[in-house]
Structure formats: C-alpha cells, structure tokens
Amino acid sequence: MRNGYKTLAFIGGGNMAGAIIGGLVQRGYPATLIHVSDPSDLARQRLADQFGVHVHDTNQDAATAAEVVVLAVKPQVLAEVCQTLMAELQGHGDRIYLSIAAGISLASLKIYLQGSPRIIRAMPNTPALVGMGMTGLYASPGVKESDKLFCQALLEAVGKVLWVADEAGINTVIAAAGSAPAYFFLLMEAMQQSTVAMGLSEEDARLLIAQTAAGAAQMALERDLPFATMREQVTSKGGTTAAALAVFQQHGFGSTVDAAMQAAIARAEEMAREF
Ligand SMILES: NC(=O)c1ccc[n+]([C@@H]2O[C@H](COP(=O)([O-])OP(=O)(O)OC[C@H]3O[C@@H](n4cnc5c(N)ncnc54)[C@H](OP(=O)(O)O)[C@@H]3O)[C@@H](O)[C@H]2O)c1
Structure with missing residues (x-):
C-alpha cells in the first residue's frame, strides 16, 4: 500500500x-x-x-x-x-x-x-x-x-x-456503475429466457450468456477502442448481429437506457434529501 x-x-x-x-x-x-x-x-x-x-x-x-x-x-x-x-x-x-x-x-x-x-x-x-x-x-x-x-x-x-x-458526480457513478450490474443482469436474464425458449437448458443458456458478457467486458477493458467501434467490428453487413441490433434500435434501446439511468439519478437525489 x-x-x-x-x-x-x-x-x-x-x-x-x-x-x-x-x-x-x-x-x-x-x-x-x-x-x-x-x-x-x-x-x-x-x-x-x-x-x-x-x-x-x-x-x-x-x-x-x-x-x-x-x-x-x-x-x-x-x-x-x-x-x-x-x-x-x-x-x-x-x-x-x-x-x-x-x-x-x-x-x-x-x-x-x-x-x-x-x-x-x-x-x-x-x-x-x-x-x-x-x-x-x-x-x-x-x-x-x-x-x-x-x-x-x-x-x-x-x-x-x-x-x-463534484459531489453530483457520485450520483452519476450510481447510475453508471452502482446500479448498473442489475442492468446487465436484466439483459442476461432476458437473453436466458429467449435461449431456453429456443430449446437449450437454463444451465447451458447461463454459460453461453455469462461467458459472453465476461468476454465482451474483458475486450472493452483491454482494447482502448470506443464501444461503438467494437460493436461495428462484430457486426457484418446483412449478418445475424446486424439483424438483432436493428431490432434493439427499432425498440428505442438507447432512449430506454437513458431514461433508466436518469431514473437512478433522480432516486439518488431523492434519497439524499430524505437523509
Ligand atoms: N451492497 C452494495 O452493492 C453497495 C453498493 C454501494 C454502497 N453500498 C453501501 O454499503 C453500505 C453497506 O451495505 P451492505 O450491502 O454491505 O449492507 P449489509 O450487508 O446489510 O451490511 C450492513 C451491516 O451493518 C450491520 N449493522 C446494523 N446496525 C449496525 C450498527 N448500529 N452498528 C454497526 N453495524 C450495524 C448490519 O447488521 P444486521 O444485518 O444484523 O442489521 C450488517 O451486518 C450501505 O450503506 C450501502 O448503501 C452497498
């Protein structure tokens, strides 16, 4: 130390x-x-x-x-x-x-x-x-x-x-990191449900998804590239990933994430007033 x-x-x-x-x-x-x-x-x-x-x-x-x-x-x-x-x-x-x-x-x-x-x-x-x-x-x-x-x-x-x-930055940390493991778990949970509906066992689905999440996070930590660039690198034109991402975008993925993070900040501000 x-x-x-x-x-x-x-x-x-x-x-x-x-x-x-x-x-x-x-x-x-x-x-x-x-x-x-x-x-x-x-x-x-x-x-x-x-x-x-x-x-x-x-x-x-x-x-x-x-x-x-x-x-x-x-x-x-x-x-x-x-x-x-x-x-x-x-x-x-x-x-x-x-x-x-x-x-x-x-x-x-x-x-x-x-x-x-x-x-x-x-x-x-x-x-x-x-x-x-x-x-x-x-x-x-x-x-x-x-x-x-x-x-x-x-x-x-x-x-x-x-x-x-500044102290307001702590609430941003809450939205982007403190509460964020749950956002990833929510996505993983939804992916697991779909994978099981497609015929795999819960256990196999869990392995596929958790290992992929860990791998993606490790790549993001090790490679000093914007997330958008990394996303583009794994998305071939007309391919399966492009098809999936298009659905996320059509359903307002970015604005949903933004609204969720704003809600976390609003709750953190409210809690600060309560105590
Ligand atoms: N867990 C997280 O992800 C996370 C993230 C960021 C910040 N934090 C913060 O970290 C703090 C602790 O969270 P935690 O998840 O570790 O909660 P926790 O597991 O409930 O730990 C709090 C501990 O304090 C004990 N305690 C209760 N009254 C006490 C007293 N008067 N004097 C001494 N100890 C007392 C509790 O005992 P009893 O269970 O017997 O009441 C419990 O063992 C919270 O303020 C939380 O906001 C947690």
Whole structure:
C-alpha cells in the first residue's frame, strides 16, 4: 500500500465491508490492523474466522484505536450510528471517515460527524464481492491528498476507482456503475429466457450468456477502442448481429437506457434529501 498501513475500523461488517476486508487481507494488509463492529454474533464470527480481523460488538470499541473509520452500515441507520459514536469517542478525533453509504451527502455526513474535515465518500458496486468492483470517490476540496490516496488504495483492493470532481458526480457513478450490474443482469436474464425458449437448458443458456458478457467486458477493458467501434467490428453487413441490433434500435434501446439511468439519478437525489 503506497502510504503505509493505518489502523482501520469498519462500522458494520456486512457484504460490502466483508468484500473490502477480504480484498485488503488478500493483498497483504495486516489483519491485526483491522477492527470490525457488527451487532450480529454470526457476522463477527465469520469475519474473525475468515480473515483473522479483530471483531467488536460495539462501534466504540472498534473505532477507539482507529485512524480510519469506514462507515459501512445501511444509510437508514448511519445518522444514529455516527451520532452515538461521536458522543462515545468525544468528537471525531481527527480520524479519516470513509463513508460507503449510498445517498448520504457530504453535508449530512459533516453534521453527523461533528464537522470532521476528513470525510471521503465512496460508491462501490457489488462486483467488489469478486474483486471486480468499480468505485466512485469524492472528497471535498479541503481533504488532504494523502488521505485521498489512502482511501483510494483501500477501494483498489476490490477493483478500480474513479475520482469525481463534484459531489453530483457520485450520483452519476450510481447510475453508471452502482446500479448498473442489475442492468446487465436484466439483459442476461432476458437473453436466458429467449435461449431456453429456443430449446437449450437454463444451465447451458447461463454459460453461453455469462461467458459472453465476461468476454465482451474483458475486450472493452483491454482494447482502448470506443464501444461503438467494437460493436461495428462484430457486426457484418446483412449478418445475424446486424439483424438483432436493428431490432434493439427499432425498440428505442438507447432512449430506454437513458431514461433508466436518469431514473437512478433522480432516486439518488431523492434519497439524499430524505437523509
Ligand atoms: N451492497 C452494495 O452493492 C453497495 C453498493 C454501494 C454502497 N453500498 C453501501 O454499503 C453500505 C453497506 O451495505 P451492505 O450491502 O454491505 O449492507 P449489509 O450487508 O446489510 O451490511 C450492513 C451491516 O451493518 C450491520 N449493522 C446494523 N446496525 C449496525 C450498527 N448500529 N452498528 C454497526 N453495524 C450495524 C448490519 O447488521 P444486521 O444485518 O444484523 O442489521 C450488517 O451486518 C450501505 O450503506 C450501502 O448503501 C452497498
């Protein structure tokens, strides 16, 4: 890790925390420097057994010694969790706070964390569970470069990261990456149904589609070409792919995708107002 190790506290030891912790430990981050708090005995036991991290049944115990606190609880409970924690720790203690909670603005986090100047927002997505995450990051202008680099390295343990220049960019990350695995699953699901209707088994259809999706994604990552060029390269004039794509276009594929992504952004904005 380019900035040396720091003592970490994960508040909430659920799916996303588990994915990040797993990625860190796999990359050699010392488990002895990782503390996690979670109300569930089972969750704590699993994390301790799997990764050898310290587990605690109170957030205060996890955070006391931490230099970086990762807020990994559900957005609905974050305000209460932070307010209790600030009271127990008697202030933010100049720790770095990395929030992965969807839809909680920096302005709200600042209030919950008693004006801490060291807050960074991250928006990971579920492929982080298999080390293929895509995380958007945002820090307000005053945050130190070294804090940003440290948090970036934490999220790079589970995939790629992208810094956005303003906070609204986090909602764009939600539309284009956070919610996007589900768009691909929807397409894969529809393709599977059609493939099964054509006579293949669900299992065979699943293999054809998942491997093709992974292959297409890998090509897009490896080749520095516009998506449109890659599409054109696999579409011969008058061929089968051209016939299929024409149907997508006739049914307004581009405008459907655009409307769906706008809906994700609108919901993210609404959630930010709710919390
Ligand atoms: N999963 C994603 O794709 C994704 C993507 C981007 C961002 N996020 C964000 O990541 C955060 C965590 O999501 P997740 O999917 O990992 O949820 P999760 O699996 O439900 O994890 C949250 C964990 O926090 C625990 N918890 C509840 N109350 C707590 C408290 N007072 N103190 C400490 N821990 C507490 C929960 O325990 P119980 O289950 O026993 O209540 C649970 O184990 C959310 O804010 C979410 O918005 C998730």
